[in-house]
Amino acid sequence: MTAAPQLPAMAPPKATRREWVALGVIALPCLVYAMDLTVLNLALPAISADLQPTAAQLLWIIDIYGFMVAGFLITMGTLGDKLGRRRMLLIGAAAFASASVAAALSTTAHALIATRALLGIAGATLAPSTLSLISNMFRDERERRVAIGIWISSYSVGGAIGPLVGGVILQYFAWPAIFWAAVPVMLLLLAVGPFLLPEYRDPQAGRLDLGSVALSMAAVLGGVFALKQAAEGQPGLTTLLAAALGLAAGVAFVRRQRRIAYPLLDLKLFGQPRFAAAICTYALTSFAMFGVYIFVSQHLQLVLGLSPLVAGLCTVPWALSFVAGSMLTPAIAQRLGAPQTMIAGLTVAAVGFAAMAMVDAPHGLAWLIGGMVLMGLGMAPVFTLGNDIVIGSAPPERAGAASALSETSSELSGALGIAVFGSLATSLYRAGMSGQVPADTMAGVHTLGGALTVADGLPAAMAEALRHAARSAFVDGFQAAALLGTGIMVASALLAWRMLRTPALRG
Structure with a gap:
C-alpha cells in the first residue's frame, strides 16, 4: 500500500x-x-x-x-x-x-x-x-x-x-x-x-482581566518614574517607593499571568528561543542607544558650541542611516539569514559606539557623526528583524499583545539606559570637577550647563579655566558611556549568536 x-x-x-x-x-x-x-x-x-x-x-x-x-x-x-x-x-x-x-x-x-x-x-x-x-x-x-x-x-x-x-x-x-x-x-x-x-480580532478572546491591567500599569509606571528620577539625580524616598511599587507589581503581574485563562501577557512566548533572543537583543540595543544619545545634543551645543539648528542638522545623518538600514535589512536577511544579519548589525553598531568614543580626538565632530551613522546602520536590522521575529513567533490572535510587549521592553530599557548611563557619566563628571573648583561652589557646577552659567559671571581667566575643566569632565563621561555601549553591543552579538545559532532557528 x-x-x-x-x-x-x-x-x-x-x-x-x-x-x-x-x-x-x-x-x-x-x-x-x-x-x-x-x-x-x-x-x-x-x-x-x-x-x-x-x-x-x-x-x-x-x-x-x-x-x-x-x-x-x-x-x-x-x-x-x-x-x-x-x-x-x-x-x-x-x-x-x-x-x-x-x-x-x-x-x-x-x-x-x-x-x-x-x-x-x-x-x-x-x-x-x-x-x-x-x-x-x-x-x-x-x-x-x-x-x-x-x-x-x-x-x-x-x-x-x-x-x-x-x-x-x-x-x-x-x-x-x-x-x-x-x-x-x-x-x-x-x-x-x-x-x-x-480588521482582525481574536475570536477566542477571553474577558479583559482588569487586575492584570492595573498591575501592568503600576509595574511600568512605577519603574519608568523611578528610572527617570534616578537619571535626573534624585534618588530620594519617592524614587525608592516608586521602584519598590513597580517591582512588587511586576512580580504580582507575572504570577497572575500564570494563573488566569486569558492572560494579558502570554509568558509561554518566552519559552521560544527566537522570541526570547529577539526581545533581549531589542531591549539591550534600546538600552545602549538611549543611554548614549542623551549626551549627543549636549556635546554638540555645550562642548562644541553649535547652535540648536546646526546641532539638529548634525543628527540628521543618524536618522537617515537608520532609515537606510531598515530598508536594506530585508534584502540582506534574504541573502545571509536573519540571525547572521542581526549579529552583523550588532557588530557594526559596536564599531559605531567605539567611534563615538573618539569625540576628543582631532576631527572629533566627524568621528561623532560617523559613529552615529554606523550605530544607525547597525541597529536598524535589530529593530526590523527583532520586531519581525516577535510578531512571527506569537500566535496570530495574540500579535497585538506581542508587539506591545516589544514596544514596552524598548520603553523600559531605554529609560533604564538613560538612568544607568546618566549616573555613570555624572559620577565621572563630578569626580573630574572635584579638584577644579572650591567645595562650596560644587553645587552650582554639578552639570555642564550649570558650570557654563557660573563661568559667565567670573573674570575671563577663571571663566575660561572653568569652561575647559567642565567640558573635559563631560567628555570623559561621554567617552565612558560610548565604551560601555560598545561592550553591550558585543555582548548582544554574542547572545544573539548563542540563542539563534541552531539550524532549526535560522529560518
Missing part, C-alpha cells in the same frame, strides 16, 4: 497595491507619534512664558506623555486583539486628534498636563495596532520585513524632523500650533482607514 503523496505547502499570498497604500497610511500616525516626543522641547520657552508653570509642572508637561505611552502599551495591544486592531487604531486616532485640539486650547499648566496624559494614552494604541496590522496585511516573510522596515523608518523620520518641523512652526505661529499639526494626519487615517485596513 503506497502512501499518498504530500502536497507542497502553499506559499503565503503576496501583498497587493492596496496593502502597500495602507502601509503608507498607518506609517503617518507613527511619524506624528515620534514627532510628538521631540517637538515639544522647542516650545517649552514659549509655553513657560504663556502658562507660567512651576518647575515641577514643566517637568510633568514633558514626561507625562511618555509615562502614559509606556503604561498603556500592553493593555492597548491586548484590547486590539480582543476588540479588533483596526477598530482600536481608529479609536486611538480619534482620541489623539481630540486630545491634540484640547492641548492646543489649554490655558493653564494643569490643563496641558492633563491633555498630554490623554495624548499618551491615545498614542499607546498606535504602535501595537499598526505593527499587528502589518502582520495581517503582509503574510510573505520578505514583504513583512520590508513593511516593518518602513514602519520603523517612520519613527526615525518623525524623530529626526520633529525639531526641524517644530522650529519652522514656532517661527511663524504660537506654541499651540505644534498640537494642531497632528490633527489633519489623524483625520486622514479616520477617513481612509475603514476602507484600506483589514
